Amino acid sequence: MSSVLTSLGPEGMPIDLTIVLATIGLIIIILTVLGNRSKYLAMGLASGGFAFGIIFIALQALGFFSSSSSLPYSVPIVTDVVTTDWVSYIFGIAILIVAFLVGLTVVDYFTDESNVTTFYALLIFTTIGALLLAFSTDLLMMFVAWELMSIPSYVLTGFKKKDPASNEAAVKYFLVSAFASAVLLYGISLIYLLTGTTSIYGNSVGTTIVSVSSGYGPVGILALTFLLAGFGIKLAAVPFHMWIPDAYQGAPTIVSGLLSTATKGATFAPAARIFFVIFSFSTFQHDWSLTFAVLAVLSMTLGNFAALTQKSVTRILAYSSIGQAGYILIGFAAGSILGLTGSFFHILNYASMQVCAFLAVALIIQGTRSDNLDTFNGLGKRMTLAPIALTLSLLALGGFPPLSGFWSKLTLFLSAINSNLAWLAVVGIINSFVSIAFYVRIVKHMYLDQAPSDTRLPETNGFRVALIIAVLIIVATGVYPYPLYQLAYTAARSFLASASIIPALLRSVFL
Amino acid sequence: MVPLIDYLIVSSILFVIGVYGLVSKGNALRLFFAIEIVVNAANLNLVAFSRYLTPAGYAAEGQTFALFSIAIAAAEAAVGLAIVLVVFRLHKNVDVFGLRKLKN
Amino acid sequence: MIDENFLAFIVLSILTIGAALLSLESRQVVYGAVALAFSFLGIAGLFILLDATFVALFQIIVYVGAIAVLILFTVMLVTKEVEADAKREPFQPMAIAIAVIIALLVGIVATLSNLTSIYPTAPAAITVEQIGNLLTSTYSFPLEILALILGASIVGALTMAKTDRE
Numbered sequence: 001m002s003s004v005l006t007s008l009g010p011e012g013m014p015i016d017l018t019i020v021l022a023t024i025g026l027i028i029i030i031l032t033v034l035g036n037r038s039k040y041l042a043m044g045l046a047s048g049g050f051a052f053g054i055i056f057i058a059l060q061a062l063g064f065f066s067s068s069s070s071l072p073y074s075v076p077i078v079t080d081v082v083t084t085d086w087v088s089y090i091f092g093i094a095i096l097i098v099a100f101l102v103g104l105t106v107v108d109y110f111t112d113e114s115n116v117t118t119f120y121a122l123l124i125f126t127t128i129g130a131l132l133l134a135f136s137t138d139l140l141m142m143f144v145a146w147e148l149m150s151i152p153s154y155v156l157t158g159f160k161k162k163d164p165a166s167n168e169a170a171v172k173y174f175l176v177s178a179f180a181s182a183v184l185l186y187g188i189s190l191i192y193l194l195t196g197t198t199s200i201y202g203n204s205v206g207t208t209i210v211s212v213s214s215g216y217g218p219v220g221i222l223a224l225t226f227l228l229a230g231f232g233i234k235l236a237a238v239p240f241h242m243w244i245p246d247a248y249q250g251a252p253t254i255v256s257g258l259l260s261t262a263t264k265g266a267t268f269a270p271a272a273r274i275f276f277v278i279f280s281f282s283t284f285q286h287d288w289s290l291t292f293a294v295l296a297v298l299s300m301t302l303g304n305f306a307a308l309t310q311k312s313v314t315r316i317l318a319y320s321s322i323g324q325a326g327y328i329l330i331g332f333a334a335g336s337i338l339g340l341t342g343s344f345f346h347i348l349n350y351a352s353m354q355v356c357a358f359l360a361v362a363l364i365i366q367g368t369r370s371d372n373l374d375t376f377n378g379l380g381k382r383m384t385l386a387p388i389a390l391t392l393s394l395l396a397l398g399g400f401p402p403l404s405g406f407w408s409k410l411t412l413f414l415s416a417i418n419s420n421l422a423w424l425a426v427v428g429i430i431n432s433f434v435s436i437a438f439y440v441r442i443v444k445h446m447y448l449d450q451a452p453s454d455t456r457l458p459e460t461n462g463f464r465v466a467l468i469i470a471v472l473i474i475v476a477t478g479v480y481p482y483p484l485y486q487l488a489y490t491a492a493r494s495f496l497a498s499a500s501i502i503p504a505l506l507r508s509v510f511l
Numbered sequence: 512m513v514p515l516i517d518y519l520i521v522s523s524i525l526f527v528i529g530v531y532g533l534v535s536k537g538n539a540l541r542l543f544f545a546i547e548i549v550v551n552a553a554n555l556n557l558v559a560f561s562r563y564l565t566p567a568g569y570a571a572e573g574q575t576f577a578l579f580s581i582a583i584a585a586a587e588a589a590v591g592l593a594i595v596l597v598v599f600r601l602h603k604n605v606d607v608f609g610l611r612k613l614k615n
Numbered sequence: 616m617i618d619e620n621f622l623a624f625i626v627l628s629i630l631t632i633g634a635a636l637l638s639l640e641s642r643q644v645v646y647g648a649v650a651l652a653f654s655f656l657g658i659a660g661l662f663i664l665l666d667a668t669f670v671a672l673f674q675i676i677v678y679v680g681a682i683a684v685l686i687l688f689t690v691m692l693v694t695k696e697v698e699a700d701a702k703r704e705p706f707q708p709m710a711i712a713i714a715v716i717i718a719l720l721v722g723i724v725a726t727l728s729n730l731t732s733i734y735p736t737a738p739a740a741i742t743v744e745q746i747g748n749l750l751t752s753t754y755s756f757p758l759e760i761l762a763l764i765l766g767a768s769i770v771g772a773l774t775m776a777k778t779d780r781e
Contacts (some may be wrong), residue, residue: 015756018760022763025763026766029766029770032770081753081754081756081757082756115774118770118774121767121770122767122770122771122774125763125766125767125770126767128760128763132760138753138757139576140572140575140576140579140754140757141756141757141760143576143579143580143583144579144583144757144760144761144764145760147583147586147587147764148760148763148764148767150587151586151587151590151764151767151768151771152767152770152771154590154591154594154771155590155594155770155771155772155774155775158594158597158775159774161597161601161775162601164601164602167594167597167598167601167602168598168602170594170597170598171539171594171595171598171605171607172607174590174591174594175533175539175542175543175546175591175607178543178546178587178591179533179545179546179549181587182529182546182549182550182553183549185549185550185553185554185580186526186549186552186553186556188553188576189553189556189557189560189573189576190556192556192557192560192561192572192573192576193556193560197572198572198576218723222720222721225720512618512620512621513620513621513624513664517624517628518661518665521628521631521632521661523718523721523722524632524718525631525632525635526717526721527714527717527718527721528632528635528636528639528714529635530713530714530717531639531710531711531713531714532639534709534710534713534714535639535709535710535711536639538644540644540647540648540686540689540690540693540694541639541644541647543686544638544639544647544648544651544686545639547651547655547682548635548638548639548651548654551654551655551658551678554658554674555658555661555662558661558662558665558667558670559665561667561741562665562666562667562741571741571745571746571748571749572749574667574669574670574741574746575746575749575750575754577667577670578669578670578673578746579754579757579761581670581673581674581677581678582677582761582764582765583761583764584677584678584682585677585678585681585682586764586765586767586768587768588681588682588685588686589685589768589769589771589772590768590771590772590775592685592686592689592772593771593772593773593775593776594775595689595693596689596692596693596775596776597775597776599692599693605693605694
């Protein structure tokens with residue numbers, strides 16, 4: 001572990017990133033004694049840290065620091081609690097881009113809070129947690145990273161202390177999320193019972209201890225149930241989704257953007273590792289694919305249909321994020337290389353689309369002071385950038401052809417058909433059409449309806465920069481999807497290869 | 512000697528009590544109690560499994576995990592109770608279902 | 616053939632489970648908080664039975680000493696003399712149904728699996744040295760992240776709890 005500190009290569013990357021970001025976070029904590037005077041300095045430091053992270057991961061992915069052509073389809077290093085593989089590159093870049101964009105807007109969003117600098121410190125800590133969640137290959141590391149991601153985000157949700165809605169969102173989010181961690185811990189303890197180790201990729205030296213006999217099968221199923229519930233709550237997949245609309249509506253809107261993309265996206269990484277590696281899901285695809293398919297169908301259908309009836313734009317986005325989680329789960333249900341490619345690709349796209357939508361809505365709400373759909377009437381005449389960014393991101397979320405969301409959804413539906421789950425693809429396509437209805441409704445309110453007044457609403461610089469970057473990502477990926485698709489494909493292929501090379505610990509459980 | 516299944520029974524009873532509390536209670540503090548009960552059930556599992564299942568050399572993993580989980584529970588309690596305090600200051604009430612400021 | 620180990624196990628289990636139930640069902644939240652502390656103590660006793668003395672000590676220091684006291688303080692700050700819980704509904708059929716379903720599920724699983732035949736293998740207890748070795752080798756990185764968690768939680772709790780001047 002400690003010898004790794006000097007290495008700039010891929011094996012040391014998670015630790016290098018953590019050290020840099022944590023140092024910046026601690027410096028920002030010291031800056032909080034200066035109060036709001038230090039907020040621009042904190043913004044610079046945090047954005048610099050996130051930008052460094054994005055560049056660092058990109059260089060690693062291009063093989064810049066390693067002598068050999070780095071890990072094309074390599075198996076992760078299993079002796080350690082963290083690893084660097086293509087899956088962690090994908091999630092790392094998605095998380096850091098979201099954190100970077102959100103970080104740009106914080107100063108402009110919290111105009112009347114007394115200590116904005118604290119927000120940056122907590123933002124950095126929650127980002128480190130999300131990153132390490134994607135890197136971790138050990139259940140203990142995973143749990144610790146999960147908590148580092150969660151605990152600061154409770155505070156971020158309640159950051160507007162004088163706003164009753166923000167308070168309520170914070171207490172609800174805290175209770176539900178803490179319960180999720182408790183259930184997850186219970187599930188982890190059962191896995192420990194089955195395998196005798198906390199390492200996800202097993203003990204490579206061959207000291208797997210408990211002779212896993214067929215008699216443990218029921219315990220394996222119980223463990224899977226608890227883990228599904230724990231992850232499901234964080235992912236807001238349907239039977240566990242009730243808290244999402246309240247939390248996202250009450251939280252500061254930019255925090256909703258962070259929670260619905262970085263936190264949610266990062267949760268998919270350990271879920272994939274646990275279900276595909278420990279439970280060797282790809283081997284037992286027939287047993288578990290139906291579970292994920294049902295979760296996917298429920299999430300898509302309920303999320304999209306509930307969004308149709310909402311009057312508040314943030315609630316619409318909250319329900320739409322439930323639906324989007326359903327699309328991502330299609331890839332898990334398919335369980336093939338193509339399916340996981342679709343899932344990873346959609347997580348990347350979903351992060352930029354959803355955060356763009358939430359940031360645009362945050363900017364609009366700052367002007368109109370309400371998230372009701374009717375106050376969005378005629379916004380096209382009162383603002384320039386925010387309506388355009390919101391329109392593009394909503395169309396991308398709905399899956400309009402030249403934008404990024406279209407390609408990843410296409411991959412997901414094709415993978416479902418490819419894995420003999422054509423009905424799942426049909427449900428997904430129907431849902432896409434339903435979702436277009438409410439996405440386009442927001443656009444219609446903004447451009448076709450009569451504005452209540454003609455006064456211009458302010459657009460601040462931080463939001464401008466963030467929205468332009470997000471829109472560029474959406475459009476560029478839509479026009480030229482090949483590089484990101486290739487990245488997702490490489491990740492899926494190497495991930496499934498590693499999952500099948502290492503003898504799955506619980507394989508005998510289900511035989 | 513006590514067989515492992517007895518510890519598993521105790522921990523699952525605690526888990527069920529926790530879930531029952533989470534579904535039936537409205538008071539934020541009671542909900543927090545329920546969560547702590549579930550965490551304790553999981554810790555009991557971890558320690559029991561590390562005693563019963565693993566031969567010497569790797570047996571400490573479960574106990575170490577329990578140590579981590581206890582420390583993390585303390586951190587979570589600090590933040591969570593601070594949030595409850597803030598909610599009480601503003602709403603004069605900690606009943607989660609009584610808040611209902613949101614909705615359309 | 617009841618030996619003292621088994622007797623202690625039964626007593627501690629009843630204490631833990633009973634206190635846990637009481638913490639949720641007591642008339643006032645303050646009593647609930649005290650009951651919860653006793654439940655934590657019961658768990659610590661079970662840890663000692665499992666030869667995990669270090670974890671038991673940690674449990675008493677952190678859970679009983681810190682968390683339970685923190686909960687008690689919050690309860691005293693938050694609740695008024697007239698307990699809002701007085702108008703609580705005594706029976707929630709939904710909740711009890713869910714609890715029964717989960718209990719049945721766990722029971723079925725426990726009887727189906729062959730866990731009943733597992734007894735402790737070696738009497739050798741895990742020493743603090745082994746835990747320390749793990750903490751400084753395999754788990755050194757998670758330990759550092761744990762420090763970040765504690766730091767973040769201090770900052771977070773202060774941010775939430777402090778009253779803004781002006």
